[in-house]
Amino acid sequence: MSDLPKHVHVQEEGPREGFQIEPGPISTADKIRLIEALAETGLKHIQVCSFVSPKVVPGWADAEAVVEGFKAKPGVHYTALWFNENGLNRALAFRDKLTIGGSISLTASEAFTKKNLNRTHAENLTAMKKNATAHIAAGVAVKRLGVMAAFGCNYQGDITPAQVVSTIEDGLKIAAEVGADITDFSLADTMGWAIPPRIERTIAEVRSRWPEKRITLHLHDTRGLAVANAHAAIKMGIDRFDATVGGLGGCPFAGQKGAAGNICSEELVLLCQEMGIETGVDLDALIEVGRMAEEIVGHQLPSELIHAGSLDAFRRKAA
Amino acid sequence: MSDLPKHVHVQEEGPREGFQIEPGPISTADKIRLIEALAETGLKHIQVCSFVSPKVVPGWADAEAVVEGFKAKPGVHYTALWFNENGLNRALAFRDKLTIGGSISLTASEAFTKKNLNRTHAENLTAMKKNATAHIAAGVAVKRLGVMAAFGCNYQGDITPAQVVSTIEDGLKIAAEVGADITDFSLADTMGWAIPPRIERTIAEVRSRWPEKRITLHLHDTRGLAVANAHAAIKMGIDRFDATVGGLGGCPFAGQKGAAGNICSEELVLLCQEMGIETGVDLDALIEVGRMAEEIVGHQLPSELIHAGSLDAFRRKAA
Numbered sequence: 001m002s003d004l005p006k007h008v009h010v011q012e013e014g015p016r017e018g019f020q021i022e023p024g025p026i027s028t029a030d031k032i033r034l035i036e037a038l039a040e041t042g043l044k045h046i047q048v049c050s051f052v053s054p055k056v057v058p059g060w061a062d063a064e065a066v067v068e069g070f071k072a073k074p075g076v077h078y079t080a081l082w083f084n085e086n087g088l089n090r091a092l093a094f095r096d097k098l099t100i101g102g103s104i105s106l107t108a109s110e111a112f113t114k115k116n117l118n119r120t121h122a123e124n125l126t127a128m129k130k131n132a133t134a135h136i137a138a139g140v141a142v143k144r145l146g147v148m149a150a151f152g153c154n155y156q157g158d159i160t161p162a163q164v165v166s167t168i169e170d171g172l173k174i175a176a177e178v179g180a181d182i183t184d185f186s187l188a189d190t191m192g193w194a195i196p197p198r199i200e201r202t203i204a205e206v207r208s209r210w211p212e213k214r215i216t217l218h219l220h221d222t223r224g225l226a227v228a229n230a231h232a233a234i235k236m237g238i239d240r241f242d243a244t245v246g247g248l249g250g251c252p253f254a255g256q257k258g259a260a261g262n263i264c265s266e267e268l269v270l271l272c273q274e275m276g277i278e279t280g281v282d283l284d285a286l287i288e289v290g291r292m293a294e295e296i297v298g299h300q301l302p303s304e305l306i307h308a309g310s311l312d313a314f315r316r317k318a319a
Numbered sequence: 320m321s322d323l324p325k326h327v328h329v330q331e332e333g334p335r336e337g338f339q340i341e342p343g344p345i346s347t348a349d350k351i352r353l354i355e356a357l358a359e360t361g362l363k364h365i366q367v368c369s370f371v372s373p374k375v376v377p378g379w380a381d382a383e384a385v386v387e388g389f390k391a392k393p394g395v396h397y398t399a400l401w402f403n404e405n406g407l408n409r410a411l412a413f414r415d416k417l418t419i420g421g422s423i424s425l426t427a428s429e430a431f432t433k434k435n436l437n438r439t440h441a442e443n444l445t446a447m448k449k450n451a452t453a454h455i456a457a458g459v460a461v462k463r464l465g466v467m468a469a470f471g472c473n474y475q476g477d478i479t480p481a482q483v484v485s486t487i488e489d490g491l492k493i494a495a496e497v498g499a500d501i502t503d504f505s506l507a508d509t510m511g512w513a514i515p516p517r518i519e520r521t522i523a524e525v526r527s528r529w530p531e532k533r534i535t536l537h538l539h540d541t542r543g544l545a546v547a548n549a550h551a552a553i554k555m556g557i558d559r560f561d562a563t564v565g566g567l568g569g570c571p572f573a574g575q576k577g578a579a580g581n582i583c584s585e586e587l588v589l590l591c592q593e594m595g596i597e598t599g600v601d602l603d604a605l606i607e608v609g610r611m612a613e614e615i616v617g618h619q620l621p622s623e624l625i626h627a628g629s630l631d632a633f634r635r636k637a638a
Binding site for chain 1: 624
């Protein structure tokens with residue numbers, strides 16, 4: 001157990017992941033209410049919106065209004081997501097309020113790149129290089145290298161650790177060419193193919209090649225294994241996870257209507273807390289926000305914990 | 320990884336757990352349809368009903384009709400649940416069709432025994448002794464010792480491995496007095512308090528005392544950690560799990576309305592399959608039965624996998 005981290009960083013993506021997929025419409029005021037409530041739980045990283053085309057993602061047509069509207073809490077990093085220069089410029093308008101960082105985002109599965117972006121892997125590399133250059137030109141550091149479908153893909157099947165390593169190599173080559181200093185890798189189980197041994201093998205392989213990089217895991221609970229996967233990673237010392245309150249998000253990929261979204265923030269916090277690992281998050285407060293999220297979207301969310309309540313709540317009653 | 324079992328036995332309890340709690344009404348024909356479909360997936364142990372008072376559990380008022388009605392598949396063990404001599408006698412009427420076994424069922428939490436059975440632990444021991452005697456008198460072997468709330472309790476809080484060991488000692492004392500030869504322990508996380516390290520500590524403690532006994536885990540997914548708990552147990556060589564298709568069941572305990580039921584059979588099978596452990600179960604067939612269960616109960620079940628589909632199904636499409 002000596003590899004256990006002392007602290008796990010829960011990077012909340014509920015607003016961004018959730019409101020991009022919920023049929024809604026969800027009011028701007030409700031989005032703001034959720035973001036502000038999340039900041040009161042002790043979470044230090046909250047991804048608040050996507051700056052994407054409202055034609056493609058109507059749920060984020062009000063991205064500007066949301067960012068303008070919420071009251072920022074000191075000490076909390078608010079981030080956003082974007083995919084191109086237009087999105088970057090929209091984000092830069094909120095430079096004072098948002099933490100703006102660039103990333104090189106690749107996919108370990110060429111079939112998924114084709115399906116999702118209508119590009120070959122080579123075309124995607126070119127696009128990402130252009131994108132990274134634009135960020136650096138705007139004075140935005142590019143420190144993060146993301147690999148989607150890092151554990152398997154609905155369109156390509158299994159993804160080996162060697163494929164992840166090779167994708168990272170491609171990304172680092174771009175980074176070197178544009179002068180970006182990558183400090184962080186993000187490995188995403190975009191379509192829920194991970195199982196604990198696959199997590200262990202891939203992390204071990206990536207770490208042995210690049211021991212100095214920090215790794216974030218972005219897990220989806222598509223097949224119910226997200227918490228088991230997080231647990232396996234935590235035991236290897238992984239201390240950064242994207243997660244969504246209540247399990248907001250859903251999986252937009254073909255053949256998976258109704259499938260679960262990201263790992264639930266509160267279930268990850270519960271796991272850490274019961275293992276004696278700090279998260280800085282008030283679990284009961286986060287559970288309340290999960291219930292608020294359910295009320296806002298108007299249907300039951302995948303989180304089991306928001307329905308059951310924390311162990312500490314029962315411990316207090318039992319005492 | 321040398322402790323990994325070669326084969327994991329998935330003991331399906333979906334019909335019994337599910338139909339006792341679903342508001343329904345669910346027709347006898349639908350119950351039979353689910354049981355027969357489960358038997359076609361390769362599952363070898365199916366708990367089909369409860370012989371309990373229809374006043375307490377109206378969902379099982381038709382237990383006899385269900386057992387009479389389903390067509391038994393050779394090689395499959397069909398079991399039932401009961402709590403007293405009256406239930407035993409109802410089960411014995413189906414001696415040819417059901418696998419009838421007795422058990423001594425205790426609870427590691429006295430507060431839960433009080434709440435659930437309105438008995439002290441001592442009174443429960445007396446009742447269990449009487450019950451075991453009745454089984455043996457009827458020619459039914461009592462081989463199983465169950466411990467409920469083995470990992471924590473909503474009414475008492477944390478349960479230590481020492482409390483589980485002491486509960487088992489009490490059960491073995493009764494067994495010795497009535498001449499029962501206990502071969503199996505069943506540890507139940509009745510209210511969803513387990514986390515992987517707690518599973519590991521309790522199993523290690525119980526095993527070090529009674530290395531020759533087989534251990535079954537009965538896990539609830541009350542707080543989303545059931546698969547992570549199963550994974551921790553599998554890594555210790557535990558090879559028997561109760562589970563319910565689709566996650567049928569729900570948690571009937573106070574303050575947990577809407578909380579999840581048992582670990583989903585299909586998510587457990589997926590985990591095993593992807594780890595190279597046999598279960599004898601056709602996962603795609605089981606997922607289909609999960610969808611049938613959802614249709615029968617008329618609402619979404621907790622299983623993520625029945626909504627997402629198996630990895631093999633996507634592998635076949637990708638190939």
